[in-house]
Amino acid sequence: MASTATAASGFAHIPHPAPRPVEERRAVLANPGFGTVFTDHMVAIDYDGDRGWHSARVEPYGPIALDPAAAVLHYAQEIFEGLKAYRFDDGGIALFRPAANAARFNASARRLAMPELPEALFVEAVRQQVLADRDWFPTVAGGSLYLRPFMFASEAFLGVRPARAYRFLVIASPAGNYFKSGAPAVSIWVSDYTRAAPGGTGAAKCGGNYAASLVPTAEAFARGHDQVLFLDAAEHRWIEELGGMNLFFVMADGSLVTPPLAGTILPGITRDSVIALAREAGLTVREERYALDQWRADAQSGQVLETFACGTAAVVTPVGSVADRDGAFTIGSGGPGQVTQHLRQRLVAIQRGEVPDPHGWVHRLT
Numbered sequence: 432m433a434s435t436a437t438a439a440s441g442f443a444h445i446p447h448p449a450p451r452p453v454e455e456r457r458a459v460l461a462n463p464g465f466g467t468v469f470t471d472h473m474v475a476i477d478y479d480g481d482r483g484w485h486s487a488r489v490e491p492y493g494p495i496a497l498d499p500a501a502a503v504l505h506y507a508q509e510i511f512e513g514l515k516a517y518r519f520d521d522g523g524i525a526l527f528r529p530a531a532n533a534a535r536f537n538a539s540a541r542r543l544a545m546p547e548l549p550e551a552l553f554v555e556a557v558r559q560q561v562l563a564d565r566d567w568f569p570t571v572a573g574g575s576l577y578l579r580p581f582m583f584a585s586e587a588f589l590g591v592r593p594a595r596a597y598r599f600l601v602i603a604s605p606a607g608n609y610f611k612s613g614a615p616a617v618s619i620w621v622s623d624y625t626r627a628a629p630g631g632t633g634a635a636k637c638g639g640n641y642a643a644s645l646v647p648t649a650e651a652f653a654r655g656h657d658q659v660l661f662l663d664a665a666e667h668r669w670i671e672e673l674g675g676m677n678l679f680f681v682m683a684d685g686s687l688v689t690p691p692l693a694g695t696i697l698p699g700i701t702r703d704s705v706i707a708l709a710r711e712a713g714l715t716v717r718e719e720r721y722a723l724d725q726w727r728a729d730a731q732s733g734q735v736l737e738t739f740a741c742g743t744a745a746v747v748t749p750v751g752s753v754a755d756r757d758g759a760f761t762i763g764s765g766g767p768g769q770v771t772q773h774l775r776q777r778l779v780a781i782q783r784g785e786v787p788d789p790h791g792w793v794h795r796l797t
């Protein structure tokens with residue numbers, strides 16, 4: 432294609448021949464929702480055993496051709512990441528802790544027997560994607576550009592061994608404020624199913640974990656709840672996490688408790704950030720096991736005042752009520768608590784460049 436040019440970054444640029452008409456794009460950006468509309472371009476990088484990572488490019492967003500025998504379609508060799516780009520009031524664009532996503536992506540790659548992508552290449556790929564579609568930032572308050580880097584096994588081979596060819600892609604989707612005004616409390620269902628077992632893939636961000644969580648998630652929805660909570664596989668007693676968010680408990684003694692990263696929990700970057708912000712706010716953070724029965728008793732006695740879930744998509748979300756087969760209980764007043772609100776506001780203000788960033792988390796692109 433005549434318009435292809437390879438920039439100094441090593442990424443070829445193949446502009447979309449027919450980008451979304453401006454009027455259509457404006458309508459999407461005024462009411463973006465989550466994860467349904469994608470921008471005009473995507474980043475792609477290929478891997479094979481002989482050449483390693485090669486053919487980095489920004490190309491038109493669109494369907495990809497896959498051999499029906501591609502390993503990902505049979506054995507689910509796939510990993511992903513999720514992060515957001517923000518447009519600041521000064522017009523600049525920034526990512527939040529992209530190097531942490533790059534490092535976690537490689538940890539997931541190691542667990543799924545996939546090749547690592549150099550961290551600098553991961554961050555550059557995300558940068559290329561954002562800059563290619565910089566006109567796709569939502570115009571609504573609280574909006575962001577959600578980025579989804581992912582990698583899958585593309586080799587056509589039905590034998591069971593790690594594939595020898597992979598593709599890495601980054602796609603982008605404009606995202607609205609998950610919650611229009613503040614954050615309403617969610618209701619959660621404690622599942623009888625297990626998300627992750629010791630020695631399994633619970634700490635890797637892989638599509639397979641999500642596939643296994645869909646029946647329990649649908650069950651939670653059918654029972655009228657917003658989210659599903661998973662307990663540990665061995666004793667079905669210790670609280671692990673939600674389907675895609677980590678959990679924190681605000682105790683009456685001013686401490687914050689969160690389940691430890693013991694291999695079955697996804698190490699959330701929001702979780703890590705919340706721990707730092709909580710310590711900064713003078714709270715004691717304890718990463719220790721917490722049992723469902725204890726939580727119920729503590730909620731009833733007032734020992735636990737608040738509970739919240741956290742992750743990139745919804746940031747910090749209060750948990751209002753919890754139910755399992757034995758019954759239901761309410762956390763605090765059932766609405767967002769003070770500590771939850773403080774941590775949420777502080778994190779969002781840093782992410783959006785509204786306050787100084789003492790941690791070096793904000794990665795400016797422009």
Ligand SMILES: *Cc1c(COP(=O)(O)O)cnc(C)c1O
Binds near residue numbers: 675698700743744
């Ligand atoms: C991605 C994810 C999280 C949250 O991680 P963040 O880096 O905070 O977005 C939590 N749990 C699971 C299972 C996840 O996949």
